[in-house]
Amino acid sequence: MTQHADVVVVGGGQAGLAAGYHLRRQGVGFVILDAQATPGGAWQETWDSLRLFSPAAYSSLPGRLMSAQPGETYPDAQHAVDYLTDYEKRYELPVQRPVRVEGIHRDGRRLRVETDSGRWSAQAVISATGTWWRPFLPSIPDRGVFGGRQLHTVQYRNPGEFAGQRVVVVGGGNSGAQIAADLAPTTDLTWVTRRPPRFLADDIDGRALFDAATARRRALDTGDADTGGVASLGDIVAVPPVREARDAGLLTAQPMFTHLTEDGVEWPDGTRTRADAIIWCTGFRPALSTLAPLGLRGPHGHIPTAGTRAVGEPRLHLLGYGDWTGPASATLIGVGRPAREAAREIAGVLRA
Numbered sequence: 001m002t003q004h005a006d007v008v009v010v011g012g013g014q015a016g017l018a019a020g021y022h023l024r025r026q027g028v029g030f031v032i033l034d035a036q037a038t039p040g041g042a043w044q045e046t047w048d049s050l051r052l053f054s055p056a057a058y059s060s061l062p063g064r065l066m067s068a069q070p071g072e073t074y075p076d077a078q079h080a081v082d083y084l085t086d087y088e089k090r091y092e093l094p095v096q097r098p099v100r101v102e103g104i105h106r107d108g109r110r111l112r113v114e115t116d117s118g119r120w121s122a123q124a125v126i127s128a129t130g131t132w133w134r135p136f137l138p139s140i141p142d143r144g145v146f147g148g149r150q151l152h153t154v155q156y157r158n159p160g161e162f163a164g165q166r167v168v169v170v171g172g173g174n175s176g177a178q179i180a181a182d183l184a185p186t187t188d189l190t191w192v193t194r195r196p197p198r199f200l201a202d203d204i205d206g207r208a209l210f211d212a213a214t215a216r217r218r219a220l221d222t223g224d225a226d227t228g229g230v231a232s233l234g235d236i237v238a239v240p241p242v243r244e245a246r247d248a249g250l251l252t253a254q255p256m257f258t259h260l261t262e263d264g265v266e267w268p269d270g271t272r273t274r275a276d277a278i279i280w281c282t283g284f285r286p287a288l289s290t291l292a293p294l295g296l297r298g299p300h301g302h303i304p305t306a307g308t309r310a311v312g313e314p315r316l317h318l319l320g321y322g323d324w325t326g327p328a329s330a331t332l333i334g335v336g337r338p339a340r341e342a343a344r345e346i347a348g349v350l351r352a
């Protein structure tokens with residue numbers, strides 16, 4: 001049996017919920033299909049000590065402020081999960097879970113959404129599947145010869161299981177810095193970054209990143225010079241645990257090694273460092289496999305968009321993956337605006 005909706009939103013993390021909020025305001029019928037068993041999207045999966053890089057009020061979706069977490073300027077991931085759980089309930093967003101979307105297909109004037117528990121037919125689809133589900137590992141010579149443990153950010157939980165071990169953490173972004181700071185006190189840590197780590201000034205956090213992303217978008221839209229966006233500020237927000245580890249001298253980074261050995265890594269000058277585990281904090285790619293049947297893939301694995309709308313399929317909108325789907329759209333505070341634009345555009349087409 002095929003179920004019908006004006007709009008199917010794929011993914012019930014923050015981006016999917018923000019879409020739902022604005023679709024409701026536009027009076028459009030919709031359903032949100034989410035593969036997770038419980039609310040909170042990727043925030044449910046992160047390491048225990050993760051800190052958001054913005055204070056609570058600056059980590060809010062449209063319509064409802066995130067309350068401060070008692071005793072913490074920068075909330076933890078559970079606080080974000082609680083916030084999204086409450087948000088979904090408060091706005092009575094119609095989220096069905098766990099429902100995994102397997103593919104989106106053209107079907108005459110509509111789009112067909114195939115899931116692991118049935119089929120939907122929609123006039124438009126918003127894809128909001130995030131990036132966490134597609135971890136990226138760089139290619140490195142001799143990856144297979146290393147006899148120790150290799151894991152990605154997505155598999156790391158806490159320092160407990162690494163106590164006393166020799167651990168190499170690779171990555172100069174927020175994940176790499178936070179996980180290195182987490183491990184530094186109890187392990188023999190080697191932190192490796194491709195270029196020297198760039199900490200943002202201690203008084204700069206996600207608020208400034210959001211402003212920088214917005215200013216860049218504005219400049220590009222009006223034909224002004226590229227301001228450089230968030231990249232111009234630095235890579236690592238010095239949230240308190242990172243700041244403390246850095247100030248204690250525990251966060252000094254080595255440049256990249258050349259290859260793996262049976263029991264560690266080898267540096268360009270031929271010296272070797274032994275390791276029990278290597279943790280790759282090397283980022284993510286957009287989780288877009290459900291869109292493969294539409295044949296829209298462009299350069300860098302992205303799908304060309306005008307705003308949030310896919311250029312090659314105007315009934316499809318993409319939300320939350322990064323600046324290419326709206327400035328700071330891969331953040332709690334930033335996804336509201338592109339969600340509003342997507343909902344407005346879809347509502348306009350449905351009314352026409």
Ligand code: FAD
Pocket residue numbers: 010011012013014015016033034035036040041042043046051052053054059099100101102128129130131132133174175206287290319320321330331332333
């Ligand atoms: P997700 O949270 O990943 O939600 C997507 C949902 O879609 C998931 O529930 C998933 O199960 C579901 N899904 C995926 N595929 C399918 C499918 N085929 N069918 C059905 N459902 C599917 N942002 C901030 O604002 N502040 C921060 O401090 C911050 N810190 C971050 C730290 C880390 C380590 C990372 C990785 C990101 C951070 N971000 C931060 C960025 C961003 O806010 C989060 O990644 C956020 O989880 C993105 O939300 P989303 O809704 O786009 O994706």
